[in-house]
């Protein structure tokens with residue numbers, strides 16, 4: 001009886017901004033399975049953090065907000081405007097509603113690659129959170145396995161894929177979602193945690209394995225000077241520091257599952 005009462009007490013009302021996205025939809029499912037009342041919020045459901053539409057209504061009586069939105073346009077100026085405006089609107093609405101925990105998903109090493117407009121915008125998003133007065137946890141993730149396709153595409157020159165051999169520690173989106181959902185029901189840390197996959201792999205090798213598994217004839221050309229989001233990489237650029245939380249899915253396992 002006592003357990004049942006504390007179970008009920010621990011159920012929370014949680015809004016997932018970007019709840020229709022790759023990570024957002026998985027987080028919504030996990031939290032619902034945990035018995036929480038979860039609202040998946042995004043422009044398609046009438047909640048727009050950029051314009052502010054629907055925010056006040058969506059946040060009424062909410063204890064936790066998980067921000068998993070992504071910008072529709074990654075051009076330098078547009079992406080900065082998106083994360084700054086959406087961040088300000090969302091955090092102001094959370095403050096007014098008395099939200100007790102804001103969680104956001106950003107990127108490992110974002111501050112090490114300032115030539116990237118996208119990563120500068122993610123750092124700006126983090127800074128708004130840190131100064132908002134809303135209790136928070138920032139989750140910095142390494143690249144998702146699902147990012148391999150876009151990575152290969154953006155580095156393609158004819159039949160060649162020109163990529164840096166820099167180390168990465170990518171993670172499956174399922175593992176990202178599981179950790180984010182776990183963080184959402186924990187106390188705010190008012191700090192940043194890093195999350196990564198179980199093993200390190202070089203970027204050129206990741207692309208090679210992805211092309212092989214998808215029977216794509218393009219060949220990887222290794223170039224230490226190849227740019228990634230406008231910047232040359234080294235072996236420290238994309239990997240986490242000490243003690244990241246690790247996903248368990250290995251890249252090979254994900255590849256064979258997703259190409260089956």
Ligand SMILES: NC(=O)c1ccc[n+]([C@@H]2O[C@H](COP(=O)([O-])OP(=O)(O)OC[C@H]3O[C@@H](n4cnc5c(N)ncnc54)[C@H](OP(=O)(O)O)[C@@H]3O)[C@@H](O)[C@H]2O)c1
Pocket residue numbers: 017018019020021022023024041042043044045047048049050051068069070071072086105106107108122140141142143144147
């Ligand atoms: N890709 C990576 O390797 C990587 C690594 C680390 C961190 N991240 C971060 O992870 C987060 C989630 O990425 P994802 O790939 O899951 O995103 P995604 O699949 O592209 O989904 C984007 C979501 O954002 C919503 N959205 C767009 N504009 C919005 C607005 N004005 N107001 C509210 N919601 C809005 C979309 O809603 P609609 O469906 O209604 O349009 C959708 O639900 C991003 O912040 C990204 O920076 C990505």
